[in-house]
Amino acid sequence: MKDFIFQNPTKVVFGKGKISKLGSEVKKVANKVLIVYGRGSIKDNGVYDMVTNSLKSSNVDWVELPGVKPNPILSKVYDGIELARKEGIDAVVAIGGGSVIDTSKTIAAGYHYKGDIWDAFTGKYKVEKSLAIFVVLTISATGSEMNGGAVITNEKTRQKYSFWATTSYPKLSVLDPSAQFSLPKIQTANGAADAIAHVLELYFDNTPNTLILDEISEGIIRTVMNSTEILLRNPNDYDARANLIWSATLALNGINGTGRSGGDWSSHAIEHSLSALYDIAHGSGLSIIFPAWMEYVRHEDVEKFARFSRKIFEIGDVDDEKAALEGIKRLKKWYKDIGLPVTLHDANIPFDGIERVVENAAMRTPFGRLKRLEPNDVRKILELCA
Secondary structure (H helix, E strand, C coil): CCCCCCCCCCEECCCCHHHHHHHHHCCCCCCCCEECCCCCHHHHHHHHHHHHHHHHHHHCEEECCCCCCCCEEEHHHHHHHHHHHCCCCCCCCCCCCCCHHHHHHHHHCCCCCCCCCCCCHHCCCCCCCCEEEEEEEEECCCCCHCCCEEEEECCCCCCEEEEEEECCCCCCCEEEEHHHCCCCHHHHHHHHHHHHHHHHHHCCCCCCEEEEEEEEHHHHHHHHHHHHHCCCCCCCCHHHHHHHHHHHHCCCCCCCCCCCCCCCCCHHHHHHHHHHHHCHHHHHHHHHEEEEEEEHHHHHHHHHHHHHHHHCCCCCCCHHHHHHHHHHHHHHHHHCCCCCCCCCCCCCCCCHHHHHHHHHHCCCCCECCCCEEHHHHHHHHHHHCC
């Protein structure tokens, strides 16, 4: 395990009815905020009213930016920055999941920047100042509620890139499990795949002697799988929802990455190209890509892949190679069992579209830590997804 410094500045308020605490926390730093949300489900399930009533009670004014879509786009960020500057807002309140939070983080970072905030995604600008960000989480998947990362798609260039900044950690995130009771089952399933992928990107980064981290990783994965299975039968199971929410947060709030080498992130890089071109849900893209990546690179650390298989799926007394392959097979089956695609065909992505994805990914290759991937490696992984 490597040396590390760990600090996470986000305050988390967790539990039923805790959205009422938002207004008093926002008032400490802001008098007027930009509320960012998606396509309106928060008005159907009552979350919007809870948020605005809390802001009203603390004399916080607001303006709204609705309409954030899954795989959030840069043009919506530009709209948000323009509105925020026009209205002179002091902070951003994200009500939603990763897409809304990442849009909010980018607006908050772009508010003070005189150039094009896309520069932060291409490495031309290092974000050093942001508006305060507050989150009311309604979909658990990305862990963005407790980290400094954001992913945005530039719809003109078909580039889906990320940035990370210490100023982009939310100041406060409210996690109320009951706010996610109304989620469609497919969104719960996609969130589970995303959380598992975050854990595995760190788990398979070839850092030796990470026993405590491996135990944390495996515990998160088992909890996500168990909770998801319960929620697909009963979406209103509070305890299962609570365990899934906190597991998804822990997957990428920094704890699981301490002492490691930074993670591999090849599967995310390939999926970002896939969803930039075909607008597939991120979790569904990962359920296709990740098992194929695992199969392709397993020989780089077959003992670790075998450990994964034994700890997660209780694979019996077989050699490491057989255990590794069986674990990958069972992960793929589990994704399919919860309703996710596991092949390009399942997601209606044509096989002849592989080259488009390879060309898109090639703008950033080589990538990966366990195995450095070149365009031909990406092609072979996508062929395993057919």
